[in-house]
Structure formats: structure tokens, C-alpha cells
Amino acid sequence: MKRFVLAITGASGVCYAKRLFDCLQSNAELHVIVSERGAELLNLELGLKVSYFAGGNVTVYKNSRINTSIASGSFSLDSMIIIPASMGTIGRIASGVSETLIERVADVTLKEKRKLIVVPRETPFSTIHLKNLLTLDQAGALILPASPGFYQGQNSMDDLIDFIVARIMDQIGMAQSFLPPYKS
Ligand SMILES: Cc1cc2nc3c(=O)[nH]c(=O)nc-3n(C[C@H](O)[C@H](O)[C@H](O)COP(=O)(O)O)c2cc1C
Numbered sequence: 079m080k081r082f083v084l085a086i087t088g089a090s091g092v093c094y095a096k097r098l099f100d101c102l103q104s105n106a107e108l109h110v111i112v113s114e115r116g117a118e119l120l121n122l123e124l125g126l127k128v129s130y131f132a133g134g135n136v137t138v139y140k141n142s143r144i145n146t147s148i149a150s151g152s153f154s155l156d157s158m159i160i161i162p163a164s165m166g167t168i169g170r171i172a173s174g175v176s177e178t179l180i181e182r183v184a185d186v187t188l189k190e191k192r193k194l195i196v197v198p199r200e201t202p203f204s205t206i207h208l209k210n211l212l213t214l215d216q217a218g219a220l221i222l223p224a225s226p227g228f229y230q231g232q233n234s235m236d237d238l239i240d241f242i243v244a245r246i247m248d249q250i251g252m253a254q255s256f257l258p259p260y261k262s
Contacts, residue, residue: 079135080156081107082250083148083187085180088115089162089199091224092123093235097243098161099131102252108136109148109155111180113167116141141178149182157193157250158183162224165200165207172210172217184219194219195249197242222246230260 082102086095102108110131112120120126132138139146147153160167160180167180176185187194196219200207215221226232226241244257 079105079107080250080252081109081154083109083111083155083158083183085158085160085163085167085183086110086112086116086120087160087162087164087167087180088113088119089164090119090123091162091197091199092116092120092126093239094197094224094242095161096124096126096130097239098159098246101243101247101254103134103136106135106252110136110138111141111183112138113141113164113178113180115164115166119162139179141180144177144179144182146179149179149186151186151190155187155192157195158187159195159197159246159250160184161195161197161246162199163196165198165210168196168198168214169206169210172213188214188217188219191218193250195246196221197224197246199224220249222249230257 112128117128170181171184176182196214211221224242226238232238232241240256244254247254
């Protein structure tokens with residue numbers, strides 16, 4: 079079973095995280111971290127509590143609990159996905175701040191040259207945001223913005239969410255059938 083860390087931070091678009099979680103939960107080992115603001119957005123946008131993620135192959139962590147096995151480089155994981163990724167979290171990771179569990183696991187993922195997928199959600203971007211995103215890209219992260227395409231018959235909100243989640247599933251090597259390769 080592949081092992082993923084899913085980090086949910088305080089940006090709009092927690093629906094992407096929920097859908098990704100729902101797609102992965104039965105066929106991967108999941109470690110879920112939700113920032114304090116991420117928990118507020120979960121409640122605001124979806125009416126969900128962090129406890130939604132508990133159970134089965136899933137371990138849920140407090141973001142303040144840095145002293146845990148997943149904070150160590152010796153904990154081998156396949157990928158970390160930060161979804162949605164706030165500009166605050168992105169800025170702190172880009173400047174090497176490793177104070178919360180999300181920041182620390184991202185830091186370790188980069189130093190161990192493992193796959194870090196960052197799904198930013200903000201508009202417009204400031205120069206600071208763009209510089210921080212470039213820093214993460216240069217450090218080895220994959221920046222996969224929450225900006226779905228509309229060219230494959232997407233006409234519902236679920237289709238647009240699936241567009242992004244399918245791209246992430248492709249990137250982490252998990253099978254998905256809801257977004258086939260584009261054919262003109
Ligand atoms: C309703 C609401 C929506 C927000 N949406 C975004 C967003 O889309 N993108 C973003 O970067 N920050 C957004 N923020 C700001 C972040 O939540 C804030 O910077 C927070 O400190 C991020 O903390 P975290 O990265 O630890 O989760 C939003 C805040 C609120 C209250």
C-alpha cells in the first residue's frame with residue numbers, strides 16, 4: 079500500500095482535499111494533518127469536522143504535534159500533498175520555517191527528495207506569493223494550482239473538482255478513471 083501525507087491548510091477549496099481523501103482512503107495508508115485555519119475552512123465550506131478523516135487506514139494528527147514519527151526523515155512516505163495550500167503555509171515552508179507538523183513534514187519531504195505536491199488557492203497572486211511558489215518549485219516541489227480546465231466537458235462543480243483530483247492521482251501513481259487522457 080502506498081503511504082501519503084495529506085495536509086489541509088486554511089485556503090478556500092477544502093472540497094478538493096475531501097474528494098482526494100475519499101478517492102484514496104480505501105487503497106492507501108493516509109496520514110492527515112489539518113491546520114487550525116484549515117479546520118475552520120472545513121467547517122465553513124463543507125460543514126465537516128476534522129473527525130471526518132478518522133478511521134481505517136488513516137491517522138489524523140494535530141498540526142501542533144511536531145514530535146511524531148512522520149516528522150522524521152526515517153519515516154518513508156510516497157508523497158505529501160498540501161491541498162489546499164494557503165499562501166501562509168507556502169511562505170513558511172519556502173523560508174524554511176519548520177514549526178508546525180505540516181511545515182516540518184514538507185521540509186523533510188523536500189530534503190529527502192520525495193514528492194511534495196502543493197495545491198495553492200489564491201487569486202490574484204502577489205509578487206511575494208509568486209516568489210515563494212518559485213522557491214518551492216526550485217526546491218523540488220510540484221506546484222499544481224487549483225485551477226481546473228473546462229475542455230473535457232466539465233459542467234458541474236464535481237467535474238471541476240475531479241479535474242484537479244485526477245491530475246493529483248496521476249502524479250502520485252494512483253489509478254483513476256474519472257478523467258481520461260484528452261483526445262481531440
Ligand atoms: C474565509 C477565509 C478564506 C481564506 N482563503 C484563503 C485562500 O483561498 N488562500 C490563502 O492563501 N489564504 C486564505 N485565507 C487566509 C489563511 O487562512 C490565513 O493566512 C491563515 O493564517 C493560514 O494558516 P495556515 O496556513 O496555517 O492554515 C483565508 C482565510 C479565511 C478566514
